[in-house]
Amino acid sequence: MLLLGLSGGSDPASDSGRTTLLLVAVGYLVLALPISVVVGLRRQRVTNAWLAAGRQPDRAEAAYALRLPVDTAGVAALTWLVGAVVVTAVGAAVHPDARVGLRTGLVTTLGGVVTAGVTYLLVARVARPVTTRALAAHPPVGSLLLGVRVRLLLTWGLTSGVPLTGLVLMFLDPSIPGGPGETVVVALVAVSLVVGALATLLTARAVGAPLRELRRAVQEIGSGDTSVRVVVDDAGEIGLLQTGVNAMAAGLGERERLRDLFGRHVGTTVAQQALDRGISLGGEERTVAALFVDVSGSTALARRLGPEEMVGLLNRFFEVVVEATSAEGGLVNKFEGDAALCVFGAPTRHDDPAGAALRAARRIRTAVTAAGEVDVGIGVAFGPVVAGQVGAASRLEYTVIGDAVIEAARLTELAKALPGRVVASGAAVQAAADAEQQHWAPGERLVLRGRDVPTSTWVLVGG
Template identity: 40%
Template structure:
């Protein structure tokens, strides 16, 4: 809503609330006291007071909202001073709507001191009713208009004492004003007539009782609408926002313009959505580290990341002479080559439900069988190695791929507040050594007998051996070498 339109609607709403209540008060006074109160001085004075009251409410409404419209019109956040001023809007509105009735009471009651107790009681009761009704009606007519302003300065930790009546207090207040007070007035009229106090026993009061009953009905309806809107609107917005979140739109938030427990509900919803966004962000980061499919299945299966011993297949892929590449090409060209390399590796490992455990400069370590248990990790790892061999040949760099299998520790390694998920075991070292050795073979891919023995028959048919064993650096026992068919094993 535009600031100028907001100001006009707010001023019109507050002023019309006052004028509507004035008409109701006049009807009450005339019905209860008739000509005794409708004297020329009273009529003239009341007309003047109504004009002054209307001007007071109109000007006061403008003065209340105009400071807030400055930063709202500028499209900026309010300063702390502006925020504190805006937080007092409802309090100042209450004062503005009650002020004309205080002035009316200060003038009309002394003016009617000689008119008799009955007229004074009627005027005082009508003014009290007018003050309460204007207060309630003013809130009813301006509640929605003020929401954009109140939502921009909603209370937080810096304003812990700023509160508004809660649902229970509002219902009790509505009952008091709309049921208890008119009912008490009716009871007092009947009691005073029966006793002859103030009102003669022969004085007809049927019209007065009817007016009070109508006042209770009209004011009760107005207050009920006010209370219901003040509760149903924010709750309905939260319900609608929850439906949006349920459909996956977690960027949705509700305006916080209530300062009661309903406002705490609004803030609680926004905090919940913020938590969901943070959780999804962490899940996204987790997925980028371990692969989207692996992350999703780990969460769905509630897999433990604390650590245990597993039989896995390890694939290690390393680029050849990446240092020379950096020396002969521009940095952005090197970055493009590395990005293409890692993209191909990630795509193939993800396609076979493996885990990119870590990137090491120009190398990558992939694990099949941890953290998620897969049905045939060796087959998946060997199939990935063959696919990488074909796709990495398009890069302007050479590479070596090693595949091994065996028991490893898979879990969190590090300090209590900083750790990473990794695998530790002889199979990891063997895969790294095989990748380094594979750079000397035309196939550029080598696997150990331990890995091939664990694969299914279909995958084993793609591999051949040179029937010799090699003692890899750092290992105590020799490793039998296998490579994809179609390459010279004695290269």
């Protein structure tokens, strides 16, 4: 830049004045560069301290580290500004026309602007590991240093603003009556092309690379992978976007975990219904099949096995119940110690609730018998119930209430004393399809405990 300022067209300066100015400029650089390096290192002592210690920075230290590109560019700009003052004074003193010194100072100032801008872009690129560590400890929260808009304006200034300003000043300079020479214009264009290509490349990489990573992360989140995270390595709008994507992924992951836990506690169908329609107290009348299964002799079994083995045994038993019920489109409504109540036809409607309950009862009986760990009784009943949310606004439970539930529990008591261990009501068998009825045979007609009317019982064929 200094050479461009000294070689305008018909420069009235003597060769000795030009040589003197060049020697002063070189001497200044020899003196100023080491001082600039020392000043830059001293300004980053705080950052170097926590980096050397291998620890996380506090908020003030992180903010200081994020200023590294700006501080370095500021030191470069100050160095060039002082140099511009020096060459302006020396140029005015050694040339007969003092305006040559002013022109040289202006050109040097423009060179400082370009150098400071390129320094910022280069340091911002090189210092990304430091920026990443600082932002990992303290993500950006809205106070931006240099955002995308400022970076684009900076790139425009380096590629177009400064070169064109320098060229216009040369044509307007009264100390160059014929305007700048051909060599000066070609040199200025060449420097502009090189600096512009470098600045554009750095800006494009600073913006494009994080956006590609964000696009990949969003695609993975959209496909269901909420564990994906992106590295926050920008202190501007892109950093805020990176932090937002990470927060979104974490929130979706937490929501899925809560949904999974909710579904495990109340059943996936109840959970989905609550998500789709909301939750409110109240119920509706449904015609359902109720299956009740209970372990025989559980008290003596618990004393013999101990609590840990008993819990493991019950978990294996309930796994059989859940699999058989889910396979037939039913809902395990609740576990009651060593017993379980399964419902077919609520909360979602079922085309054949009675047949599904009877098939599930046969599957449970077969699996339990094959395992040989527990003895159970299974009762199946069919009839109208009230199904819905009961409890309080702060604590709800989906349940079914009605005669069919009571009847299923009473049939379970009866089933424990029968060889097949499964008893169904006549209403349940008659409501099932013909293919399922073939597996059942009429039993006794009797009045169950706690009921006034007799119940027709059916048992498994060959049971």
